[in-house]
Amino acid sequence: MCGIIGFTGGREAAPVLLEGLKKLEYRGYDSAGIAVAGGGRLTMVKTSGKIENLCKKVESTEISGKTGIGHTRWATHGAPNDTNAHPHMSPDGRFAIVHNGIIENFAELREELIAGGAEFLSETDTEVVVHLLSRYYDGDFKKALMKTVARLEGTYAIGAICSECPESVFVTKVFNPMIVGVGIGENFFASDVTALVSHTKNVIYLDDGELAELTPEGVTIYDATGKEIQKKVSRIMWDMEAAEKGGYDHFMLKEIMEQPHALKSAIDPRVKNGKAALSELCLSDEALRGINHIIITACGSAYYAGCAGKYTIEKLTRIPVSVELASELRYSDPIVDEHTLLIVLSQSGETLDTICAMRELKARGVSTVAIVNVVGSTIAKLADSVIYTYAGPEIAVATTKGYTTQVAVLYLFAVYMAEKIGKIDDAEAKRLTGEILQIPSNIQRAIDLNPQLPELAKKYHSNSSLFFIGRNVDYAVALESSLKMKEISYIHSEAYAAGELKHGTIALISENRLVIAIASYEELFDKMMSNIKEVKARGAKVLGVAREDMKKIVAEADDVIFVPNADPLFMVPSEIIPLQLLAYYVARENGCDIDKPRNLAKSVTVE
């Protein structure tokens, strides 16, 4: 969602801020702006729409200064217009701020400020912050900011500049991510490391309530009481190329193709002596043996990764697994105790519903394991144990490698836990781990087996509505494939457990309706063939998905996508690949904005 960049150094701030905002575009936004301190004043430029509009506006504005802040806004309070765009400036022109998150008590604060004579220009919750800053300022910028944030309830990351301190930029956060980039003679902050990595790989992850003051010479961090503290400087492990398109037309295509490598990074470091080994798991063997219920929680595709992982964990450990939508779990008064284990899945590590569900269960004494991609993210920090997926930066809004690496880590967890609790022996743990190690090459084979996907997309892209059906773990694949298709191609799509069709939904099957029938799960292949016949008898066109040794499907389906033969326990990552590609090519045929689909944001930091 919204993105923040801040800079101070020896060069003009505006180009640095605009470049940073371009790096943050992928998160989703509908307006953008910058403010710069220089020559004893602040200059602010902002606009609705794309960063290109902002760049044009900046070109025709006299803007000079070496300290500044920038923002991409995804509208929550008020329409995405020029006035509501960030930054927001105090009426006296002394302060400008950018804000991510939601100030929950903004209505009371606004009323109070209006009663004191303040005039508001925008409909945003954010504008109260600049008015509070003005009210509390007595020549000490840091003090005014601390007094201001003490009045705020809700979630925020706030960057602020002051015309009277043109060499300082402040940033603070509660609940929203914020990372300080430590450079030489210049310093930065951003809500996302992708905006920092071209300048520096040395970063400090701010914790809730901390305040950082950046000047060209250095970074000073204060705790919530204003006392200076020392923080560890971490090193970002990937470089700029990882966050660029590298010759592909879209980040999504690049990220799909990167999956053999991404899965290797997720799996290989966790195999010791031929067996899954999760050294990150802070749970003794005894604690693992005491677990009698596993809850997996997440949102969107991460939730579907949980749905896929459930089959393997249950099969190997014989422990019941419930997969819960985080937005529902947090309000469901869940039945948990000290024998429950919570597994949280999140690519970004910043999804607010997931964070809240996790806090709710932690408060009930449940031990939490987070499977997260973004290092140092909120979920990673909150968890008792964190297992990073090491997928590298995921820029396309629609997740691909984020999802498959989550599934792979769940597979490793299943084998690891099954051995620890005595459900499988050493030899079986080695055999199963050997199957998991095949996933990267199976993914490559899934890509190589299906050069016809662009043609299939041409054939089917004009369908206005389609169905994905599957049974058992293929149903989990159907759920994720359907989400991928609808979110990037804007085609209405539904995923159905194939056996459920005739309980109502089959009424929607009519002449030429496209049904994508996923039939790779061998045990239920014949049942799927019957389901295919049922929809064909009602005029549907069927695109079948089956393992390459299941040639029988050719007789029933109009077209077929083959996926590599693999152990059914570990098939999902290779099975989903051609369906991710199909969604991509269909979206391309439909002329959609593939990397930044409408109305969507990469990291959903509001409820």
Ligand code: F6R
């Ligand atoms: C879909 C997609 C979303 C995310 C969901 C959770 O392609 O990307 O459904 O999976 O918003 O995000 P994370 O994994 O960052 O918690």
